[in-house]
Amino acid sequence: MLLLKDTPTRSPLAPVRVAVPAGESRAIDVKRGQILRIEAKAHGAVASMFGFSRDNPDVFMSVHHTRVFSNSYVLQAGMRIVTNRRRAMMVLGKDTSGRHDLLLPASTNAFLREKGYAGQTGCVESVSAVIESCGLTPPKLPDPINLFMNVALHQDGRIEPLPNVTREGDFIACRVVTDAVFIVSACCTGIPGNDVPGELELSAAEELDDL
Amino acid sequence: MTSQPETLIVKAGHGRTFEVKAGQRLSIIDVDGQQAADFVAVVASNPAEKLSPTHTRRQLGTLFFAVGDALYSSLGRPLIRVLEDTVGIHDANVPACDDTRFTVDFNVEGHRNCLDNMHAGLSLYGISPFNVPEPFNLFQNGPVTPDGRMKVTDPTSKPGDFISFEVLEDLICAVSSCPQDIIPGNGLKVTDIRIDIHPATHAAGCDA
Numbered sequence: 192m193l194l195l196k197d198t199p200t201r202s203p204l205a206p207v208r209v210a211v212p213a214g215e216s217r218a219i220d221v222k223r224g225q226i227l228r229i230e231a232k233a234h235g236a237v238a239s240m241f242g243f244s245r246d247n248p249d250v251f252m253s254v255h256h257t258r259v260f261s262n263s264y265v266l267q268a269g270m271r272i273v274t275n276r277r278r279a280m281m282v283l284g285k286d287t288s289g290r291h292d293l294l295l296p297a298s299t300n301a302f303l304r305e306k307g308y309a310g311q312t313g314c315v316e317s318v319s320a321v322i323e324s325c326g327l328t329p330p331k332l333p334d335p336i337n338l339f340m341n342v343a344l345h346q347d348g349r350i351e352p353l354p355n356v357t358r359e360g361d362f363i364a365c366r367v368v369t370d371a372v373f374i375v376s377a378c379c380t381g382i383p384g385n386d387v388p389g390e391l392e393l394s395a396a397e398e399l400d401d402l
Numbered sequence: 403m404t405s406q407p408e409t410l411i412v413k414a415g416h417g418r419t420f421e422v423k424a425g426q427r428l429s430i431i432d433v434d435g436q437q438a439a440d441f442v443a444v445v446a447s448n449p450a451e452k453l454s455p456t457h458t459r460r461q462l463g464t465l466f467f468a469v470g471d472a473l474y475s476s477l478g479r480p481l482i483r484v485l486e487d488t489v490g491i492h493d494a495n496v497p498a499c500d501d502t503r504f505t506v507d508f509n510v511e512g513h514r515n516c517l518d519n520m521h522a523g524l525s526l527y528g529i530s531p532f533n534v535p536e537p538f539n540l541f542q543n544g545p546v547t548p549d550g551r552m553k554v555t556d557p558t559s560k561p562g563d564f565i566s567f568e569v570l571e572d573l574i575c576a577v578s579s580c581p582q583d584i585i586p587g588n589g590l591k592v593t594d595i596r597i598d599i600h601p602a603t604h605a606a607g608c609d610a
Binding site (some may be wrong): 249253255256258259261262263264265267275276277278292295296299301302305324330331334344345346347348349350382396 | 454456457459460463464465466476477478495497502503506509530532533536545546547548550551552553554579
């Protein structure tokens, strides 16, 4: 819960945990004031994250506006993750990984097939199905924030995929400041070195200590 | 290549929407220098497929692009190819300025903005404000700092600098002369952008 001067308008909620199997995507509802935690449950896991406002179907997490809000090509602790309307959704408050991508798109079935990942489900198709099952109606599928993806950005602009160094137990935690649904995908990204799906755990609670 | 191009002037801080055909050559000219031109395109036969900086980055393995590179769609297909570039510095990172750029970030209501400039024409094709593609910001300069941040700075373009593309597919395009007149980006002086559309020649477009 946020430390507000006035009496809270809602009661504290019990912690919620959602397992994301490797190669699949899941949603988690998070209320304003809660902590969202995303943990790698396997070495080398990548978490492609999307977020949607519960109040307005036209408002969603925007990786592009997030970069420019902080004038940064890379995600760093303390940065606000903002919507397409340039308002904070949450802040990256804890980060044991420090390696995330804000530049690359979600995979599709066709892209994975073309790159030789036969039988893998595309992040776009997987997340689109979850969006529909949640009853969300975004105007489009936004580009993701690729948590735990290890991609170096060089000063000459080169984007160099590196071997993923995520350890089991690595996590990020964010204080969420707007009611939202987050959809997180553990699908194959098709990005070299970061292309072996690993299980993830999503959790939401009033305080970090509850998780 | 002696036939006259069709020329459009994008007035300072305004936008234009136009169609180009496969095989044509599209030139975007910074008339007075130091002026960013937001550029977006969707496929004429399927406006849900759009020119995508995000997919272009994945394909090219770089934030920036060079002569000879194609720019790619949200379905990973090449839509245009860079033929000539007298500047060599463009941005494919910054979303179009919109009303919130000015109200939230700069405390200004009612400012002209690139999203509205581009949406005005694209709306006639049934494209909603949310489906205006992420732009390529031609002539805009966003260098990468050693710690991965983006430097906010003016373009290096001089009067008459231009970039030319070979059009690989029929497209609906929009260009905005960025009306940002508060932060570095247009030299604090917003100016015109010119668009030249050169007719297809028998050699172009078919065997690129």
